[in-house]
Amino acid sequence: MSALLSVEGLAKRFGGLQAVSDFHLNVPEGTVSSLIGPNGAGKTTVFNLITGIHRPDAGSIRFLGRELARLLPHQVAELGIARTFQTVRLFPNLTCFENVLAGQHCRSRAGVWASLVRTPAQRREEARVQATARRCLEQVGLWRQRDELATSLAYGDRKRLEIARALATEPVLLILDEPAGGLNDRESEALMELILQVRASGVTVLLIEHDMHVVMGISDQVTVMENGRVIATGSPEAVRNAPEVVEAYLGHDDVEEDL
Numbered sequence: 001m002s003a004l005l006s007v008e009g010l011a012k013r014f015g016g017l018q019a020v021s022d023f024h025l026n027v028p029e030g031t032v033s034s035l036i037g038p039n040g041a042g043k044t045t046v047f048n049l050i051t052g053i054h055r056p057d058a059g060s061i062r063f064l065g066r067e068l069a070r071l072l073p074h075q076v077a078e079l080g081i082a083r084t085f086q087t088v089r090l091f092p093n094l095t096c097f098e099n100v101l102a103g104q105h106c107r108s109r110a111g112v113w114a115s116l117v118r119t120p121a122q123r124r125e126e127a128r129v130q131a132t133a134r135r136c137l138e139q140v141g142l143w144r145q146r147d148e149l150a151t152s153l154a155y156g157d158r159k160r161l162e163i164a165r166a167l168a169t170e171p172v173l174l175i176l177d178e179p180a181g182g183l184n185d186r187e188s189e190a191l192m193e194l195i196l197q198v199r200a201s202g203v204t205v206l207l208i209e210h211d212m213h214v215v216m217g218i219s220d221q222v223t224v225m226e227n228g229r230v231i232a233t234g235s236p237e238a239v240r241n242a243p244e245v246v247e248a249y250l251g252h253d254d255v256e257e258d259l
């Protein structure tokens with residue numbers, strides 16, 4: 001399997017704190033890959049570096065043959081990487097459908113002139129964007145709630161709506177930051193099914209997750225971080241039994257389930 005995303009020698013310092021050092025990761029195309037590690041290990045910082053929110057001090061981030069390290073977030077999105085955040089970031093006063101539409105700007109091809117005069121090309125574009133929004137809402141099981149305000153949804157559904165919004169940009173790589181955070185068992189099971197279905201649809205998935213049941217249940221590959229560095233990478237089984245991983249987790253009480 002070829003690597004869709006390939007990260008080498010990544011480093012980021014915040015003042016006196018070395019948040020990420022010599023980090024490396026290969027995300028094979030068509031897989032679910034997970035990044036785990038104790039609180040403060042540097043996982044979200046890695047996601048912020050990949051998606052252009054932070055600029056790395058060193059290292060390379062190759063995606064589809066392009067270097068991402070100096071790109072801005074919207075440029076990374078245009079190349080086909082979509083992400084969700086640890087805390088839900090929806091437009092509270094928009095409906096579910098409108099939230100998904102709002103996520104599709106980077107894929108909208110009609111130019112400024114077309115949007116002023118509503119040419120046939122613009123109307124076709126609008127129809128395409130709406131059809132994509134519908135498909136994504138159906139995929140996450142929220143089409144029936146399309147006209148409800150995002151704020152009226154249960155927490156688990158809000159997280160699914162965020163995934164729909166990310167999928168609507170038609171990404172090659174979907175990055176999820178703690179998608180199971182705050183979900184109950186039933187919602188977590190549904191989330192696992194959804195992520196596997198996303199993978200089956202041809203989208204590669206990279207996630208950060210503390211819920212080990214989710215991680216071990218759906219990942220093709222798991223990378224473990226501690227203190228900004230990779231301490232293990234491999235199959236869920238291999239990682240679960242690696243002595244350095246057990247050691248890293250023993251000193252922390254933030255893991256929701258035992259490895």
Ligand SMILES: Nc1ncnc2c1ncn2[C@@H]1O[C@H](COP(=O)(O)OP(=O)(O)OP(=O)(O)O)[C@@H](O)[C@H]1O
Nearest residue numbers: 014015017019037038039040041042043044045046
């Ligand atoms: N913008 C920032 N400025 C200063 N320090 C930061 C910044 N972002 C992260 N850090 C620090 O970098 C370290 C790694 O944080 P990060 O959020 O990447 O960890 P994490 O593994 O995602 O943790 P968690 O599982 O709790 O989300 C932490 O010590 C954090 O306080």
